[in-house]
Amino acid sequence: MAETDKSLQELDGLFAAARSEPRALPDHLSAAILADAAHVQPGGQPAAPARAARQPLWRQLAEALGGWPALGGLAAASAAGLWIGLAPPAFMPDPAALAGYEDSSTAFADGSYDMALMLSEDLQ
Amino acid sequence: MNAAAEEASDDALLVLYANGDSRAAAELTARLGPRVYGVAMRVMGIRAEAEDVTQEAMLRLWKMAPEWRPGEAQVSTWLYRVAMNLCIDRKRRARGGHVDLDAVPEPPDPGRSAVEHLQDGARQDALQAALMQLPERQRQAVVLRHLEELSNPEIAGIMDISTEAVESLTARGKRALAAALAGRREELGYSDG
Known part of the structure; x- marks a missing residue:
């Protein structure tokens, strides 16, 4: 029993000596832990905002044209142009004529000849 | 590290870290890292294993920080628990491996x-x-x-x-x-x- 007590006392002395050891992290471990901390820290990742700032192509195109107000005006003008093209108002000139096609009534320069005159010329 | 951070509780530092304060991570590492490393060293008996356990336990602390609710538990207790579980996992995986007593620092x-x-x-x-x-x-x-x-x-x-x-x-x-x-x-x- 006395032997056991002595052993336990010596063990307590060993524990005390172990506790008194200075404790410090190895430098490389401390650096690795801090690197991990910086990497996973909320809001602390420098690469994340750059990724978040990337926008889809259609949005980039819209912004290049002047944003939503400009796109709205463009859409209204396109719709109006399409409507006028399909059903032009009466006071507007014929779009076919504007495109370079002529009416069939003006296609013949000698439309003033009549059949009798032509026949009389043949008889002469 | 300023004096205010040195006097702050582990709880407060963890909240500061979650809010983006990088100095809080340095203070928490200085406070808790050596304790976790010391325990892991005694439990694992191998320096490299103890380092891995310490780094992984601290990484889990950083990841858990945004969900930490101050006052509910002690950060050190949580960290010891994670470290002890990591030690058990590694011991199970390495069962049958040798114990490197030479790795214990004098x-x-x-x-x-x-x-x-x-x-x-x-x-x-x-x-x-x-x-x-x-x-x-x-x-x-x-x-x-x-x-x-x-x-x-x-x-x-x-x-x-x-x-x-x-x-x-x-x-x-x-x-x-x-x-x-x-x-x-x-x-x-x-x-x-």
């Missing part, structure tokens, strides 16, 4: 003679060797109780067992250590007087 103590220094080193090596002979849970309980000087209820929380179970584990562990070291008394310079 305490630098320039105020002592070379003989005393060697003797202290030999005794600490013997303590570590005896610790490694204990069953895993006994070793954890003994290290947390007698080297970290944590209370039995805190150890119970870390190991997820009752306080009575902690008392039983530490008592049995201590007896086993004493028995293991008794056979090496002369070798370690203990007199019979």
Whole structure:
């Protein structure tokens, strides 16, 4: 029993000596832990905002044209142009004529000849 | 690190870290890192393993920070628990592997003679060797109780067992250590007087 007590006392002395050891992290471990901390820290990742700032192509195109107000005006003008093209108002000139096609009534320069005159010329 | 951060609680520092304060991480690492590393070193017995456990436990702390609710638990208790579970996982994976006793650091103590220094080193090596002979849970309980000087209820929380179970584990562990070291008394310079 006395032997056991002595052993336990010596063990307590060993524990005390172990506790008194200075404790410090190895430098490389401390650096690795801090690197991990910086990497996973909320809001602390420098690469994340750059990724978040990337926008889809259609949005980039819209912004290049002047944003939503400009796109709205463009859409209204396109719709109006399409409507006028399909059903032009009466006071507007014929779009076919504007495109370079002529009416069939003006296609013949000698439309003033009549059949009798032509026949009389043949008889002469 | 400024004085205010040094005086802040672990809880407060963890919240600061979650809010983007990088200095809080440095202070928490300085406070908690050596404690986790010391325990992992005693429980694993291999320096490289202890370093891996410490880094992984701290990484889990950083990741958990945004969900931490101050006042509900102690950060150190949570961290010890994570570290002890990591140790168990690694021991299970490496079962059958060797124990590298040479990896246990000797305490630098320039105020002592070379003989005393060697003797202290030999005794600490013997303590570590005896610790490694204990069953895993006994070793954890003994290290947390007698080297970290944590209370039995805190150890119970870390190991997820009752306080009575902690008392039983530490008592049995201590007896086993004493028995293991008794056979090496002369070798370690203990007199019979």
